[in-house]
Amino acid sequence: MRSVFIYLILFSVLGIxxxxxxxxxxxxxxxxxxLKAGEVQSGHSLYHLDNEFITHRNEKVKLxxxxxxxxxxxxxxxxxxxxxxxxxQDSWRLYSSLSESTKKTVNVLAVSFDTENDSPEVLxxxxxxxxxxxxxxxxxxxxxxxxxxxxxxxGVKYQKDSNGDFAHSNLITVLDAEGNVAKRVEGLNxxxxxxxxxxxxxxxxxxxxx
Amino acid sequence: MRSQTNIFAFTIITFVMMMLFTPEKASSQSVRVLxxxxxxxxxxxEVEGEPIxxxxxxxxxxxxxxxxxxxxxxxxxxxxxxNIPPIFTYDGYLKTWKSDLEPDYEEVGENRPVxxxxxxxxxxxxxxxxxxxxxxxxxxxxxxxxxxxxEAEMNRFSSKLISWYSxxxxxxxxxxxxxxxxxxxxxxxxxxxxxxxxxxFKPIIADEIxxxxxxxxxxxxxxxVYSYAASIRxxxxxxxxxxxxTGMVGFRCAYDESDRSDQTKHEVTL
Amino acid sequence: MKSAITKFTLLTALLMFGMTSFLSAQTEEYKIxxxxxxxxxxxxxxxxxxxxxxxxxxxxxxxxxxxLDYEGNKHHEVRLDIIVQEVEVASxxxxxxxxxxxxxxxxxIHVREGDRITFTMKNRSDEMVEINEPMSQMRVNGxxxxxxxxxxxxxxxxxWTSTSPFMKQLRENNFQKNKAGIMPMPHSMDFxxxxxxxxxxxxxxxxxxxxxxxxxxNYPGTYIYHCGTPSVLMHTAMGQHGxxxxxxxxxxxxxxxxxxxYVIVQSEYYLTKGxxxxxxxDFDAAYNNDPSHVVFNGHQTILHDQPLKANAGERVRFHFxxxxxxxxxxxxxxxxxxxxxxxxxHPANEMRGMQTVLIGASGSATLxxxxxxxxxxxxxxxxxxxxxxGATGTxxxxxxxx
Numbered sequence: 001m002r003s004v005f006i007y008l009i010l011f012s013v014l015g016i017x018x019x020x021x022x023x024x025x026x027x028x029x030x031x032x033x034x035l036k037a038g039e040v041q042s043g044h045s046l047y048h049l050d051n052e053f054i055t056h057r058n059e060k061v062k063l064x065x066x067x068x069x070x071x072x073x074x075x076x077x078x079x080x081x082x083x084x085x086x087x088x089q090d091s092w093r094l095y096s097s098l099s100e101s102t103k104k105t106v107n108v109l110a111v112s113f114d115t116e117n118d119s120p121e122v123l124x125x126x127x128x129x130x131x132x133x134x135x136x137x138x139x140x141x142x143x144x145x146x147x148x149x150x151x152x153x154x155g156v157k158y159q160k161d162s163n164g165d166f167a168h169s170n171l172i173t174v175l176d177a178e179g180n181v182a183k184r185v186e187g188l189n190x191x192x193x194x195x196x197x198x199x200x201x202x203x204x205x206x207x208x209x210x
Numbered sequence: 211m212r213s214q215t216n217i218f219a220f221t222i223i224t225f226v227m228m229m230l231f232t233p234e235k236a237s238s239q240s241v242r243v244l245x246x247x248x249x250x251x252x253x254x255x256e257v258e259g260e261p262i263x264x265x266x267x268x269x270x271x272x273x274x275x276x277x278x279x280x281x282x283x284x285x286x287x288x289x290x291x292x293n294i295p296p297i298f299t300y301d302g303y304l305k306t307w308k309s310d311l312e313p314d315y316e317e318v319g320e321n322r323p324v325x326x327x328x329x330x331x332x333x334x335x336x337x338x339x340x341x342x343x344x345x346x347x348x349x350x351x352x353x354x355x356x357x358x359x360x361e362a363e364m365n366r367f368s369s370k371l372i373s374w375y376s377x378x379x380x381x382x383x384x385x386x387x388x389x390x391x392x393x394x395x396x397x398x399x400x401x402x403x404x405x406x407x408x409x410x411f412k413p414i415i416a417d418e419i420x421x422x423x424x425x426x427x428x429x430x431x432x433x434x435v436y437s438y439a440a441s442i443r444x445x446x447x448x449x450x451x452x453x454x455x456t457g458m459v460g461f462r463c464a465y466d467e468s469d470r471s472d473q474t475k476h477e478v479t480l
Numbered sequence: 481m482k483s484a485i486t487k488f489t490l491l492t493a494l495l496m497f498g499m500t501s502f503l504s505a506q507t508e509e510y511k512i513x514x515x516x517x518x519x520x521x522x523x524x525x526x527x528x529x530x531x532x533x534x535x536x537x538x539x540x541x542x543x544x545x546x547x548l549d550y551e552g553n554k555h556h557e558v559r560l561d562i563i564v565q566e567v568e569v570a571s572x573x574x575x576x577x578x579x580x581x582x583x584x585x586x587x588x589i590h591v592r593e594g595d596r597i598t599f600t601m602k603n604r605s606d607e608m609v610e611i612n613e614p615m616s617q618m619r620v621n622g623x624x625x626x627x628x629x630x631x632x633x634x635x636x637x638x639x640w641t642s643t644s645p646f647m648k649q650l651r652e653n654n655f656q657k658n659k660a661g662i663m664p665m666p667h668s669m670d671f672x673x674x675x676x677x678x679x680x681x682x683x684x685x686x687x688x689x690x691x692x693x694x695x696x697x698n699y700p701g702t703y704i705y706h707c708g709t710p711s712v713l714m715h716t717a718m719g720q721h722g723x724x725x726x727x728x729x730x731x732x733x734x735x736x737x738x739x740x741x742y743v744i745v746q747s748e749y750y751l752t753k754g755x756x757x758x759x760x761x762d763f764d765a766a767y768n769n770d771p772s773h774v775v776f777n778g779h780q781t782i783l784h785d786q787p788l789k790a791n792a793g794e795r796v797r798f799h800f801x802x803x804x805x806x807x808x809x810x811x812x813x814x815x816x817x818x819x820x821x822x823x824x825x826h827p828a829n830e831m832r833g834m835q836t837v838l839i840g841a842s843g844s845a846t847l848x849x850x851x852x853x854x855x856x857x858x859x860x861x862x863x864x865x866x867x868x869x870g871a872t873g874t875x876x877x878x879x880x881x882x
Contacts (some may be wrong), residue, residue, distance in 0.1 A: 300689075446665065
């Protein structure tokens with residue numbers, strides 16, 4: 001158990017270090033950490049993004065609604081026929097490799113950056129088509145600036161061209177119980193063992209602390 | 211007499227309260243300029259040869275000032291220096307301000323562009339105004355609408371621009387609107403004041419572009435002094451982290467054309 | 481557009497192929513021919529540091545070279561922060577330079593072949609760093625320094641863990657008359673003496689960010705370092721360059737001992753009068769290869785104002801680097817012949833009896849000269865246009881001493 005913890009800490013730190021030179025931690029950075037020590041959320045938690053998003057079930061949600069359990073986040077868009085199905089498939093592969101008990105607690109957020117076309121209704125259709133209109137899975141849209149903010153925090157780049165297509169990063173992110181980036185899986189068709197293992201340990205961890 | 215004083219005081223207080231808390235304060239609204247649809251050539255290699263189409267949009271005439279930003283902070287305490295969490299900024303956020311809500315006017319003077327704000331803060335500001343940060347292409351498209359026809363003059367302008375990039379004096383920023391550099395549609399100071407955040411300042415191609423001794427050369431597909439200056443700007447901007455708070459980066463907001471308001475200064479026939 | 485997406489996907493896929501997880505992405509350290517390769521991944525972070533911008537025991541101001549007073553190899557901890565300083569480059573010509581450590585050229589780093597360097601650099605282009613104001617802004621051993629005496633005290637007990645001989649020399653001999661400035665820009669460090677992946681180690685860091693990485697000085701010689709952030713022409717011309725001297729582990733020759741060693745850095749400035757009193761970067765001049773000044777050790781007259789010293793009959797060694805950014809140098813000493821020359825400073829590249837050595841941009845040579853007799857010897861770039869733009873210096877020789 002102890003080694004799991006050490007691994008977990010290692011992953012959290014390295015996971016952040018990996019963000020293209022963004023969000024780097026260092027021992028000198030303790031001042032910022034100390035400021036937030038008394039709070040539930042760490043200073044680097046994505047749950048500081050306090051704005052409302054809307055799901056394919058027409059529910060208004062905040063990211064922090066998903067706190068206390070690990071979250072899988074993937075960004076995509078509905079009209080994307082080439083890589084996004086693979087991205088969603090990858091997320092499913094990660095999700096389905098989890099134990100039955102973890103599947104019950106983990107949430108998957110598939111966030112669309114096509115705020116113009118991917119209305120909750122379109123996303124509901126998408127979820128149905130992909131046979132992913134299931135508990136724990138949320139296809140999410142929101143205000144353009146909020147989506148942009150979330151993408152920037154995750155390190156997802158996207159750009160719309162004049163045909164309405166998006167060039168975008170392929171990234172699946174695992175958030176820990178507090179909303180910190182715990183693992184980033186970049187690229188398509190990547191092995192998911194480490195991410196899955198991490199989710200299991202986070203999930204277990206949060207069970208134990210309850 | 212006493213009650214009159216009270217009424218007077220009450221009126222003053224009410225007035226002040228209204229000044230402070232009226233959400234749609236005229237002064238907070240910047241002048242928005244319509245930038246008509248068009249196309250331009252980017253220095254990014256992904257679009258070599260092909261002009262980039264840009265839809266019409268509104269953009270602030272000038273960069274957001276310290277005063278405007280202070281007003282945003284009054285309404286949005288979570289973005290104040292003492293509250294902003296480290297996921298949204300480095301340590302230097304508004305570090306030259308006297309306090310959470312007071313820019314150091316003695317030091318900088320009034321009507322200066324707000325700087326030392328992270329991308330996240332800039333994005334939140336524009337969102338709050340019902341707008342957004344301009345996209346990279348929108349900003350760049352607008353910037354090159356300078357109306358300079360003569361090639362030699364354009365080269366002279368661009369040489370100066372490069373010198374400016376080598377020497378942005380963050381300690382002595384001029385007032386917004388004072389550079390005398392204005393696009394044909396009336397957008398001011400896109401050059402000569404500060405560099406500005408854009409929504410996608412790290413474009414998707416940023417992952418593929420290797421920043422090294424050859425990068426500027428690889429971007430010279432347009433073969434002009436302007437494109438040389440542009441490549442310096444693109445590269446500088448794309449090497450920023452969204453949490454960076456520096457004295458040479460400010461921002462202005464853009465608005466979709468459907469949000470057209472009566473604040474429009476320039477009507478441009480398309 | 482689809483092709484752009486496909487291209488991007490393909491590229492990402494390719495990139496990811498060898499990088500199934502970032503943990504395995506790191507190359508293990510390995511050796512070839514006794515040299516060490518495979519450095520750990522660079523770290524980029526923010527730190528609360530406002531101490532000396534240059535830290536390291538063997539770091540000096542050109543033309544000085546710190547003697548290596550240790551046997552075998554050493555692991556150096558070196559810091560060169562990026563700071564903006566208004567400097568004088570010729571009489572009456574001052575500009576806001578982008579510097580490594582505070583001077584143009586930056587400090588001379590001396591190591592031995594095989595040494596490992598843990599390098600740290602904070603981009604402080606966004607803060608005023610006073611370096612000639614006696615230590616008031618500096619911290620010594622974690623405490624705020626009280627005045628100039630603190631620094632000399634450190635040098636006296638040889639504790640350079642929080643500063644460097646460079647800082648002491650710069651303050652005692654501040655010929656560029658530094659003044660602190662602010663000019664925030666992203667920057668990076670490219671050590672030619674290092675053999676690493678540039679997209680990791682030579683990464684660009686923004687104002688307020690710090691980068692740390694390791695490299696091993698595998699090859700002996702004199703190597704330029706410079707900012708690798710585009711426009712490299714602009715960044716280097718703005719002052720971001722210096723040298724690392726990597727002394728060969730077995731020396732250059734067993735035939736004789738050298739009496740003196742000097743570091744000479746040639747470079748160009750492309751400056752034009754700005755709006756105020758200061759000069760500024762002149763893009764047209766830089767682009768058209770037309771420098772306003774070509775100088776040794778950063779200043780048009782410094783090597784005449786402060787001539788190098790030697791005595792007749794001595795063997796003097798020059799570690800000469802042409803830091804450019806764009807020019808070549810035909811290095812010659814009026815009245816002397818280079819007894820031995822090691823091109824790039826590698827002991828295997830030995831040549832003898834050379835009058836002039838052609839050194840391209842970012843090239844170097846180690847040159848030994850026997851000082852013939854008492855008198856003046858002029859160091860010169862024999863490309864006379866460069867000489868007349870400033871690339872000259874004096875070696876003043878005293879009488880022969882037995």
